[in-house]
Amino acid sequence: MDLMLEGRRCLVTGVSAGIGAAIAEGLAREGAIVVATARREDKLEQWADAMQAQGLRRPLIVAGDITDARQVGRIACQAAQLAGPIEVLVNCAGGSRPVTLEAGEDAWDEAMALNFTAGRRLAEQVLPGMREAGWxxxxxxxxxxxxxFLNAALAAKAALHLWAKGLSRDLAKEGITINSIAPGxxxxxxxxxxxxxxxxxxFIERYIPVGYFGVPGDLACLAVFLASPLARYITGTLIPVDGGMSHKGA
Incomplete structure (x- = not known):
């Protein structure tokens, strides 16, 4: 199936490893122009070299810390300078942040900055170009x-879910879709x-019906499809990729 992503300009965060790297690779394999960002520039360069060695268009690299508001603007600006106006944004950077009731404000602020605010800010940076293009x-x-258990990252991700749902309705008639994927x-x-x-x-016996942990590619294929023009009628969704995992106690 041709996903019609050839030449589409994509910005993906958290690409130095794991899910972010798999999504960026999936987009590159569909012919997209990928701008990859993460804090670890050495990891980004190694990953980009590996993509090029496989015969893919070498991804463009913009290293930076998306929890820093000033760097978010720089990353978005550099991505557009390198590739052109961004058409697809994948907010993948994040991380678990278990906390206790005694956790200070710094712990909560950091978790929110990484898992919610960074994605919102990046979207706000690229949305003007998307709205102008109508896609x-x-x-x-x-x-x-x-x-x-109490986890500041999951509270932040819940905020991301509801932000995305509300914004998806505001922008639906402009050809812009916004969706979320919840990994198991x-x-x-x-x-x-x-x-x-x-x-x-x-753990698997108790909670995961398919019988194994997933790999990044299990999620990346869905993200790549949602990035495509073929997914035009899917917006405002939250789709779990978790092997049917029971969340009770998980």
């Missing part, structure tokens, strides 16, 4: 809606740290 895609990689247990540095091999079998 655009925003895809947010979010988190569980039923946490079993997808292999990553974070998941490997939180779920050692010795504990996985029991």
């Amino acid at each position: 655009g895609r925003i895809i947010n990689i979010t988190g569980l809606m039923e946490p079993h 247990r997808i292999e990553s540095e974070q998941v490997r740290r939180l779920y050692p091999e010795s504990e996985r079998a029991a």
Whole structure:
């Protein structure tokens, strides 16, 4: 199936590893022009080299910290300078932030900055170009809606869900779709740290009907489809990619 992404200009955050890297690769394989951003420039360069070695168009690199409001503007500006006006934004950067009742304001501020505010600010930077063109895609990689302990990141991701839903309705008639994807247990540095091999079998038996943890490509294929013109009638959604995981206690 031709997803009609050839030449589409895409900005993807959190590309140094995991889900972000898989989504960016998926877009590149469809012929999109990918601008990849993350804090670790060395990791970005290594990943871009690997994409080029596979015969793909080398992704463009803009390193920066999206939790810094000043850098968000710079990243968006540089992305547009390198590729042209951004047509697809994938907000993938984020990270779990378990907290206690005693956690200070700094912990909550950092979690909100990374998991909600950065995505909102980037969208605000690229939306003028999308509105002028009458076409655009925003895809947010979010988190569980039923946490079993206090996690500042999940509170921030819940804010991202509802922000995206409201904005999707405001922009629907302008050819711009906004959707969110909630990952389950997808292999990553974070998941490997939180779920050692010795504990996985029991967790999977109890919570994941398909019988295994996912890999980044399981989610990337959906994100790439949502980025395409073919997904024009899908907006304001929250789609879990979790192997049918039961969220009770998960």
